Amino acid sequence: MTATASPETSEDLDLGGDSRARGADRGFRGLVTLAGLMVLVVLALILVATALRAMPALSEEGLWGFITGTRWAPNEDVFGTFPMLYGTLVTSLIGMVVAVPVSIGIALFTTEIAHRRLRKYIVTVVDLLATIPSVVFGLVGVLVVVPFIDDWYQGLAGLVEPVPVLTSVFDESNTGRNYFTAGMVLAIMTIPIITSIAREVFDTVPETDKQAAYALGATRWEMIKGAMLPHSFGGLVGASMLGLGRAMGETIAVALVIGGSFHISANVFDTGNTMAAVIAQQWGESTGLHTDALVGIGVVLFAITVIINFAARWVVRRAETKMRGAHS
């Protein structure tokens, strides 16, 4: 067959055979190649088809105006999506501030502290967390957490009132549906993702490094600080970015607890909206240009998440090869 095939595979073992058998081989190869190409086809189609559909709404404002405009008034054909972009960033950021340390903690607990049986239980708990559909988190959030959490927010806002900057970040709360609640839901939903990658990253730390740290008299915490975290830093950054990408695209759980208003507020206890959530909330009642604008939000969201995912994979891969180079 082809000269490029590596010698240890069966490809260069041409034992002859009739042309029909060879045709079947070629046909099969074509079929599986086509299946593999489907990924590229779908991704390309997503970009082209949704961008074309969103064109009328985008040309109304221009891409820049669409992204930076602060007024969203579909019945006047005014489509500024900055409040949603802001909401997406704020809620994902709140989610990451909570989820990243917690996930790293869980990963450290399973790799370094827990005994084998306990480890299995914890891995199961995290996996179960990942299987719960996002709409169920939203349901529990809106019907169980939102009704009572408002009092807690007000308490916290009262506590930080004398502190200059904090008081504008943790200001008055009128409802439990706000950026902060959405951020908490996002944290819970991204913990399983970040944890599982962080565990893989920690597993690549060479046993000799850890033993060396212990042999120098380090406590467990000093070993983690001195041997594990520096070694894993790149991988952990990548894991966090993958979590961030997931958080920014999360729709339903956020749509239920974000409140659905269109202003920009520094107060995390204020109602808001996110790009994904507004699509879900307004889809049913939208027509014409409004629908196109919602698709346009989807295009921007797609672009952002693809870039974040690319960057995250790149960071993880670079960290991996660097580590392999250092230890082989």
Add this chain to the structure above:
Amino acid sequence: MTTVHHGAPPDLSGRNLSLRRAAANRAATVGIGLCVLVAAFPLILVAYQVVVRGGSALSLGFLVEEIPRNYRTAGGGMGPAIVGTLLITGMAALIAIPVGVLGAVYLNEYGKSGPLARFIRTMADVMTGVPSIVMGLFIYVVYVVVIEERTGFGGALALACLMLPIVIRSTEEMLRLVPDELRQASAALGARKWRTTLSVVLPTASSGITSGALLAVARAAGETAPIIVTVGLTYLYRPDLFAGQNTTLAAQIYRNATQPFEASQERAWGAALALIAIVFLFTIVARVIASRFAVDRR
């Protein structure tokens, strides 16, 4: 260390650690342990609420009766949503699993580390990160708008797009575990490559492939965003995926959760319990298959 110990080895037991170091170590251990509780708490909260509130809503009638048209009407059920969930997810699996498995065959048996295969692998990873709502919008634009109707099949297409990269990556993982000796033995017996792949490689990896595919199905069954964009709404049984609007459990939870009425909230809880039961069933079956037949992975 300046002192040289003669005879007795240095004491590394930690008994004479400085207070600060011991305290830091203890604090870190406690902090790390707390992280586990932070993750366990929402799981317990969600499980408790769904089981208690959903359990009181759930009955045989709830599982089979049609959905009331009015939010306020008590009683009724989620029958059409349960059937819709199973049909739409099943159709998505029928589309995504064959394409995904064949795509993985290309990556592992043909493309290997060639530039095209590497590119597809990267893009499949990127595709897993595409938000589900974007998949819904995509199918809306290329399918729903074209046939001018929201149908169950549109939802199935969107879910299939979500499952495809997961199936490809998990299947490829499994194909990589098939020992090369089996391929060589098959080739030595005169089998063509397609024959070797279909009757030796894929059957050897079948349990791993099935388990990965089931996990993808479980994830798809709980998706809401692409469904509300492409599937529409129905109160009646709609077994035909190709004509007429449809509905799923997840979409019904979303729809009913925001209503202030007791009756609709109760239906949302019941639907949540039914949905979680379905998702867990798929997950557990996948786990059992994976561990039961782990032997053939060597």
